[in-house]
Amino acid sequence: MRLIDRYRAVRARTVALAAPLSPEDQMVQSMPDASPTKWHLAHTTWFFETFVLAPAVPDHPPADAGYGFLFNSYYEGVGRRIERGRRGQLSRPSLAEVHAYRRQVDDAVEDWLASERGDSRDRAGLATLVLGLHHEQQHQELLLTDVKHGLGLQPGRPAYRADVPNATLTAAPQRQAAAGPTRFRAFEEGIVSIGHDGGGFAFDNEGPRHRAFLQAFELSERPVTCREYLAFMKDDGYARAELWLSEGWRHVQLEGWRAPLYWERRDGEWMTYTLDGLRPVGLDEPVAHVSHFEADAFARWAGARLPTEQEWERAAADGPVTGHFADSDRFHPGSATSGMFGDVWQWTASAYGPYPGFRAPAGALGEYNGKFMSSQMVLRGGSCLTPAGHLRATYRNFFPPEARWQMSGIRLARDA
C-alpha cells in the first residue's frame, strides 16, 4: 500500500472507532490513566504536527498555539502540559474543533507527501510519519480500552455502539465452542535470538536483536479461560495470601478485588461488561482484564508460572502473526483457541527493561519508550482490540502490574 493510503486508512480508522460515540461520550475521563476519546483524536494529530510537519515544513504554522499544552502526552523535551487527570475537564476545543484540527493536519501532511523530494530531511520525516501511524494504532487500542472503562463504570452499563455486528451475536457465550484442555508445548534449552532484526518497522524498545539462553520450558497452547479462572475464584484464590506477591496482596485488600475488572454478580450469575453491554461471562473465552498480580497468583495456584518475555518470543517466533484482532469489529475475545496472538494480551514474568545495547534515540522521540523502563511488566501477543497488522512477535507492550483496564489475560508456562 502506498504510504499516503496507509496514512489515510489509519487516520480514518481512528475516526471510525470514535464515530458511535456522542461528543459527551468522547469527553469522559474515568480515571487519570484513561484519556477521553476526543483527547486521543487530538493527541495523535498533535504527534504528526509536532514531530513530522514542524521539522519537515518549517513554515507550517501550528493549528493553535495552545494545543501543545493540551495534547502533549508526556514529552518533556517539547514543553509543559496539562495535568493528566484533567484531560476530561476540557470542553474546549470542542469535538468539532478537534475534527477540524485533524483535517487541517491531514491536509498539510498530504500536501507535504505530494511535494517531498526524498532528501535527507524528507527521509527523516517519512520515518517519523511511519512511527506516527504505529503510534496512532496504539491509541486506537487505548481509545477502546478507555471507552470501555468510561462507559463500563456508568451505572447503566451502556453499550459503545447501537448496532452490534453479527459476529458478536453469534459469539454469544452459550453457543461458544468449548475450549479444549490446556496443552503445553515443550521447548528445548538453548541460545535464542530475541528482538527485532531491523527489517521493517519496529519500535526502539524491540531491539537490538541479541542472544539469550533459555532453560527448557513448556508453554500453554492457549490462554487461560474464564472457566479455569472461576475455579481459582471458587478455591478462594482471592483470599489466600500465600498465592500472591506481597504488593498484589495489598491491592487485593485495599481495592477489594474479588474477580476480574468488569465482572459483577447479578442474580447469582457472573456477568461481565463488554463494549456491547453486560452479558454473561463466557466460560470458554480467555479471561481478560486481570492484573499482573492476578495472573501471577492464578499461575501459582495452577502449579505453573508466567512465561518470561523471551520464552514467549521464542514460541511465537516461528509462527504466523494470526489471531483475533480488532479488524473483526467484535472487541471481545472469542472462544479460546491455540495460537500466540490475539484475543488477550498475555502478562509475562518479565519486568520491562532495556535490551542489551539499547540506547534511546536522541531528542524528544527518545522519550517514546525508554523512560518508562521501571516498575512495569511486559505483555505480549496483542488482543481483540489491537489493530490487525500492528503486531509482531517481537512487540513489547508494558503496563504497571496492577493495571486491569487493558485487555490483559494469562498464558501459563512451566519448567520442563
Added chain:
Amino acid sequence: MRLIDRYRAVRARTVALAAPLSPEDQMVQSMPDASPTKWHLAHTTWFFETFVLAPAVPDHPPADAGYGFLFNSYYEGVGRRIERGRRGQLSRPSLAEVHAYRRQVDDAVEDWLASERGDSRDRAGLATLVLGLHHEQQHQELLLTDVKHGLGLQPGRPAYRADVPNATLTAAPQRQAAAGPTRFRAFEEGIVSIGHDGGGFAFDNEGPRHRAFLQAFELSERPVTCREYLAFMKDDGYARAELWLSEGWRHVQLEGWRAPLYWERRDGEWMTYTLDGLRPVGLDEPVAHVSHFEADAFARWAGARLPTEQEWERAAADGPVTGHFADSDRFHPGSATSGMFGDVWQWTASAYGPYPGFRAPAGALGEYNGKFMSSQMVLRGGSCLTPAGHLRATYRNFFPPEARWQMSGIRLARDA
C-alpha cells in the same frame, strides 16, 4: 404571578442559563465541589419528581429507575447516590435525554397543578413545589459559579457566551465610576429581632425569629473594592502570618494563594477571569472570589473585622432588597455602590448554626439545610449571580471558610 407561571418562568430560566453551552461544556466537572450543568438540570428536576410528584401523584411512574442514584445530591433518606466527584464522568443520560426528562416532569407537574383539588395532600405538595422553585433558583446561581470554574480553569479561558450583553461592555473597568471612600454607618446597641417571621416563603434555617442583643457597631456602606484589596496584597498581606487565622494560613501555604481566585498577572497587569472572558481587574468593583480566610485577614489588616450575621441583618432589615442581581445578565460585579444586597455575597464572622428553637422538618427534606450546620460560615446579601427576587434580609447562605469559587466578597464592620 400564578404558581404555574412562576413554575414555568423558573424552569425556563434554568434552561436559558444553560443554553449558551455545548453538551460538552455542560458535562465539565472541574472539582468535586462543582457540578456539571447537565447535572444541575437533572437534579432540580429530580427534586420535583421525588418530593412533589411522587407523594402527590402516587401512580406517576419515575422517568427512569436509575435517575435517583445519579441525581440525588445528598439526601440519605432517599437512598444511595453516585460519588460526588464522579458526576462529570456521566455521559449518559445525554443532555438531550436530560431535557426530555425535564419536559416529562414539567408536563406531569402541570397536569397535577391543573387537577389539584386543594386537599391537605395537595397543600403539602404545593408548599414543596414552592420550595422546589427556590431550590432551583439556588442551583441557577451554582450553575453559573460552576460553569465559571469549569471554563475559567481551561487554558483558553473561554467565555461562557458568544454574545455579551451591552451592559457588560459599558461596565468595562476603565469606564467604571470610581467607588467613593468607605463610609461606615453606626448602629446603637440594643435588642433586635433576627430571622424570618413566617410571612411568605423562607428556608427553614432562617427561623424561628428570635431576639438577640447587639453591642453598638458600625458597618461599611459598600463592599471592599479591588483597589483596596490590591493595597492589602501590596502590603504583603499574603505573607504576614499575624493577619491570618491559623487554618487560613495553612491554606495560603499549601495552595499558594497570592490573590483572589481567577486573578492572574499578564504582562505586569492583574487580570481576572469573568464569565465573559479574561479582562483587567476593575479597581472600583467589589473584590470577589475570596475565601472567608482572605476576607478575615483583609479586615484585620484594615483595622476592622467582619460583621456577624446578626449585625448584617440588623443593617439590612430596614431597607429594600435592591441591588445588582442576575437579572442584569451581566454576571460580574459593577462598580461598588452603597447598599446591602447584590454584586457579591459578604462573608460574615458567624459560623453557620441553628437559630434558637430551630428544629429541622421531619423526613428527607429535613436534610435540606440543618445537617450542614458545622464547619461552615454564613454569607449574606446575594450576588450578581443570584436570581432577582430570590433574596431576603433574613437569607442565610453558607460555605466552608476556604471556598473561593462562589461570588464571595467582603463588607467591613467595626466596634463603635
Added chain:
Amino acid sequence: MRLIDRYRAVRARTVALAAPLSPEDQMVQSMPDASPTKWHLAHTTWFFETFVLAPAVPDHPPADAGYGFLFNSYYEGVGRRIERGRRGQLSRPSLAEVHAYRRQVDDAVEDWLASERGDSRDRAGLATLVLGLHHEQQHQELLLTDVKHGLGLQPGRPAYRADVPNATLTAAPQRQAAAGPTRFRAFEEGIVSIGHDGGGFAFDNEGPRHRAFLQAFELSERPVTCREYLAFMKDDGYARAELWLSEGWRHVQLEGWRAPLYWERRDGEWMTYTLDGLRPVGLDEPVAHVSHFEADAFARWAGARLPTEQEWERAAADGPVTGHFADSDRFHPGSATSGMFGDVWQWTASAYGPYPGFRAPAGALGEYNGKFMSSQMVLRGGSCLTPAGHLRATYRNFFPPEARWQMSGIRLARDA
C-alpha cells in the same frame, strides 16, 4: 500563695504527672494531634524561657540554640518549628536533658523573681509568668490525654501507673452510686452578661465581658451517663443518618465509629480503657471521649440539643467552681452528679469565635488563642484531668468537632 510558690507547685506537678512513665513512654506520639510527654515537659519550659526570661533578662542565654525549633508549638511570630507529627521521632534531647533544661530555666526564673524591682518591664514579665502557669496547667491536662492515647492504643493496654490510688479502686463501676434520672433546670429569657470581667486571671478569649440575650431554656443538672449512651447505641444511633450532621456522618462512615473512643467489646461486655487500664464501662459515669458529632447526634436522638456556651455560662455563673478535678488523682470520671464542673468537658453548640470587641494582644502571644477561631467548637466545665483551680465559669476550651481523645462528654439542653 506567693507567686514563687505557685510557680514551684505548678512546675513540680507537671514533673510528678510524668514520673510514672519511663523515658520510652514519654517519647510516644500516637498521632499528630497528640504530643509526647517529654515534649510537653520541654515546651512549657520553652514558653517561660521565650516569653518571660528573654524579655525580662535580656542577657540570659538560651539553654540551647536549637530548642526553639523543637519546642515552639505554633508561634509563627517566634520562628520556624519542626513538623508537628515528627515530635515523637526526637530521641534527642533525652528525657534527662529535658529535665536539666527545666531546672536551668527554673533557676533563672527564680533568680529573676528574687531580683525583680517591680518596674514596668518586670510587671509585664510577671503577667506573662502567670500566663505561663495557666499555660502549663493546660499542658498538664493534655499530657494526660496524650498519654492515655499513646498507651491506650498499644496492644497490651498498659496502665499509666503501677500503683493505683485507693480512690480509683473504690470507684470501681460495680460499686458506683447510681446516677439519678436526668433533671432539667429552667432559666428565664433575658439579657445576661457573658465573659470575664477582668478581675483576676483569664485568657484573652474569655473577654471582653458583654451582654447577650438568651431565650428561655432548660439545662440538665448532670452530664449524660454511659447507661444513657448505651441506649442510644442499642437504638442504632450510629447507623441512622438522620441523627447526624453531614460532616459527622462522614466520620462515622470513614472511621467506623460504633462507640466512644477507648470502648471495646470483650466477651460480650463493653470495656473501656482508662489510665489505670482496661475495665468495664461504668454505667453511671458520664460518657467520655465522644466527639462533638456524637454529642450532637445523641442530643438529637434524646429529643434535646446541646447548650450554647452562653447558656452554659449563664447556668454556671451563679455557682461555685467545684467538681471532680485532677487533684483527686483518679483521672477517670466518677458517678455522675449534679453540678456544672468537672468529670467531663461538655461540648456546646457554639462554634469557637471572638466575643464582641475581642482583639488579640499584639506580638507572638497574640497567637495564643485568637488564631484558632475557626472550625472548632467550644467545650465548657473542665474534667477529671483538669488541674484544680484552673477553671472558671467563663473558661472556653475548644477542639475540632471530630476530636475524641479529650475527656469530652455531653450535657443536654432544651428549649423552654
Added chain:
Amino acid sequence: MRLIDRYRAVRARTVALAAPLSPEDQMVQSMPDASPTKWHLAHTTWFFETFVLAPAVPDHPPADAGYGFLFNSYYEGVGRRIERGRRGQLSRPSLAEVHAYRRQVDDAVEDWLASERGDSRDRAGLATLVLGLHHEQQHQELLLTDVKHGLGLQPGRPAYRADVPNATLTAAPQRQAAAGPTRFRAFEEGIVSIGHDGGGFAFDNEGPRHRAFLQAFELSERPVTCREYLAFMKDDGYARAELWLSEGWRHVQLEGWRAPLYWERRDGEWMTYTLDGLRPVGLDEPVAHVSHFEADAFARWAGARLPTEQEWERAAADGPVTGHFADSDRFHPGSATSGMFGDVWQWTASAYGPYPGFRAPAGALGEYNGKFMSSQMVLRGGSCLTPAGHLRATYRNFFPPEARWQMSGIRLARDA
C-alpha cells in the same frame, strides 16, 4: 566455628550494635520503611522463637502471647500484625523487657542445641537456625541504616556513638587517598552460570544455579565517587529530564531531590551526615545514599549504564569476597578502591525476579524472599554496614528504586 558459638556471636553483635543508643534512641521510627532498634532486637528474637523453637520444642511456651502481633514483620502465614508505621509508637515492651526476651529465647535455643539428637525434626530446626543467623545479620545492617535515618533527620544531627573509632578519624576526607580514574574491565560474550550452587548457605532467591548468555561488556573497577557525582550535579543533572526515567523524574519533582540523601550545604560546602555526625563530603569516597533512579540518571549522563545483576555476578564470581564491611566498625565508606565488594551496595539494572526454576519453599518461610519479587531492583556487593562474612557473589539484595536510606551507590557498566 561451632554453631552454638556462631549463634552467640551473631546474637551478641546485634546487642553490641544497639549498645551506644539510649532506650529513647532505640524507639525512634523516622518513617514506615525504617524500624526502631528495639523492634529489630525483638523481631530477630521472635524469628528464632517462631520458626526454630516452636517446631523443635513444641512444649516451649511463647515468651508473651502478644509478641507475635508486635514482632511479626510480614509473615501472613503466621498471623496478623501491627501496622508497620506504628512500630515506633510502642513504648511497651520496654527495652529492658526486650532484652529479657532475647535472653529467654537464647537460653531455650541453647538448651535445645545442647539436647538435640540429630533426628529429622532437629535437622530441619538446625537449618532454620542457620537461616535465622543470616536473617539477624541482615537486620544488623538494617538496624544501622534505620538508626542513621532516625538520628540523621533530627535537627542536631547527633552521632550514633560517643567514641568514634580511630579508623574513622584517620579516614577524614581531607586525608583520603585520591581515587584513581575509572578503569573498565572487559568481559567476553558467552554463557555463564548464575546463582548459588547449593554448597553452603544461601538464601532461596539465589538459586537455582542456571545458565545465562551475556553479550560482551565492560565493568568499572570501582564505584562512582562523590567527586564524580558532584560533576553530575554541577552539570544540572537533577534538572535535566532527558537523563531520567519518567518515574524517577516524578520523584525529583515531588520530593525536591537535589543531592544524595543526607547531603546538605552549609556555608557553601557540601556536608553529609554519617553515623559519626555531620562532616564534609569525602570527594574520593564512593557516593552513597542514592536511589536507583539517581544511579540510572548518573550513568546515562556519564555515557554508561548500570550493570545487570548477571554481569555483576560474572565479574565477582572469580574473585575473593573481600572489601570494607562492618567489622571495621567505621560505618562509612572509605576512599574508593578496586573491588566488587564492600563500601556501598551497587544498584543493578535488573528488576528483582525469580531465577529460572525458582520455587518458594512451602510454609510461612516461603514468604521470606519470593513474595517481594515485583517493583524492586537488585543491588549487589554489600556495604560498609554489612556484617563481614555475610556476603556472597550470588547474594541478591533488593529495594524499591526510589529507596535512598540504604548504603547504596553506583558501579558503571558499558557495552563492549
